[in-house]
Amino acid sequence: FGIGHFTNDWQETVRRDDVDLVCITTPPSLHREMTMAAIENGKHVLCEKPMAMNADEAREMTDAAKKSGVLALIDHELRFQPGRRKAHEMVREGAIGQIRHAKYHFQAPHRGDPKVEWNWWSDESQGGGALGAIVSHIIDSFQWLMGTGVSSVFCQLQTHIKERSDSAGVVRQVTTDDECLLILRFAPNELVADATGIVSVSMTEYPTYKNRVELYGTDGAIAVEHKGEVLVAEAGDTEWKAVEVPLGDAIPGVPDTGFSRGFMAFAPEIITAIRTGASEIEHAATFQDGYEIQRVLDAAKESDRSGQLVVLD
Structure with missing residues (x-):
């Protein structure tokens, strides 16, 4: 290098x-x-x-x-993916009206294999887990695209693979989540009505990788796929329509995802x-954005522990 x-x-x-x-x-x-x-x-x-x-x-x-x-x-970096930038622009142009609902589906199978070694991702004391690694990106995507913050969160975390062997072959307990489900509500603004959100994240689901955000408004909807492909629908449509957007360049030598292109x-x-x-x-x-996202992650952890909806100040 x-x-x-x-x-x-x-x-x-x-x-x-x-x-x-x-x-x-x-x-x-x-x-x-x-x-x-x-x-x-x-x-x-x-x-x-x-x-x-x-x-x-x-x-x-x-x-x-x-x-x-x-x-x-x-x-x-997903903010700089061309497809995400196009969606950000279209929301502000009023292409879908006021946003009513946001949906995010992320799945990756690579931690579904019990043979994957225990590492910091498996250790709560080091900050591992899907909530921090993936949901942080999702909350940022929502708040950046919608121009507003999360006002309440209900969260359930799950650990499907509870033990892994470390590099020395010692079996160790996994203390982090590999699946996250969140129900959100967003603070209203000129772009957002009384909007709700759903997040589904799994690091153990087969067979394919998915990273898709969807925004539904009073006049239509926008979706962005994992490499930045943009789809739109007007109110009353029954099918998505593709929007021509350059995907940008991927980083050579690493998996071709929206993260590398971003x-x-x-x-x-x-x-x-x-x-x-x-x-x-x-x-x-x-860093201010990072702090606001961290508040949501903390609230999600509190919700999972208590089994209750958590309202952010």
């Missing part, structure tokens, strides 16, 4: 004078410590999702970033922002 320097000491990296941007792609349990150190050393930060272990950590990180003035972003469009924007000294990037998720 042409990498000129490597180290196993992350603290050395954040202290280097020739480092402009620190990309934090570790387990979430390390995000706060690494982010705070990077900010203290004047580095711009691109932090993976979920932003932190809880909203208190996310708030601390957000406050530090605002005080320092560095570029502080969350890697919600990041290929996102990365040049980050480079330009750093070179020009910009304090923000249009459409990019900020």
